[in-house]
Amino acid sequence: MYVNFCKILWNKKIKAVDETTIVRYSKKYNIPIADIYELDKAYYSYLFSLDTTKYKYQIKNHYQPLQALYYDSLGHLKSFQVNCYAGGFPNLKWNKNEIMTTFPPKQQAPTESIVSLETQLKYLKPISHTLKPSIVDYDYIVIVYWNIFMGRQSKRFIRFVQDNRKLETEKKVKIIYVNTDNIFMEQ
DSSP, X not given: OOOHHHHHHHTSOOOOOOHHHHHHHHHHTTOOGGGEEEEOTHHHHHHXXXXXXXXXXXXXXXXXXXXXXXXXXXXXXXEEEEHHHHOOXXXXXXXXXXXGGSSSOOOOSOOOSSSOHHHHHHTEEEOTTOOOOOOTTOSEEXXXXXXXXXXXXXXXXXXXXXXXXXXXXXXXXXXXXXEOHHHHHTO
16 A cells, blocks of 8 residues: 655655766765666656556556565565555654565565566666676675655665665675666656
């Protein structure tokens, strides 16, 4: 169920950000600079090219500004965290029902297969400091959508994902951080 936070979010004034700003905030949010990407504008064209009647809620979930998608090494979506399912005020409750106490986290948003790992990677634009992602040697790939316009919500979300990652001590996990500010600026 979606909370009113999502409705409030869309009324917020969003500004364009340049790479320098993204890097500055990445440092504030403890994001490794080599793992930062921007989301390509074509991603939303892809989402809305899907059958919007059949996939209405799935598209809406993938359209949110804060997301963590946990894929296994075969590219299957194992856990999906989305801001609209977190609830809470004034801070989103990412660990509601203790979902972040296991790796991968327990289910928050419904998992489905409309956006594969391969599709996710296709729409990532590296910044100048980014290393080309190699996902071959990893057991889990976590795609984290974050932004500057949500301020502390983004910072807290990233910390929850990073703390959750620390729970996995035997398998190799790669976190890819995807900034979404400029996508939402144009909406």
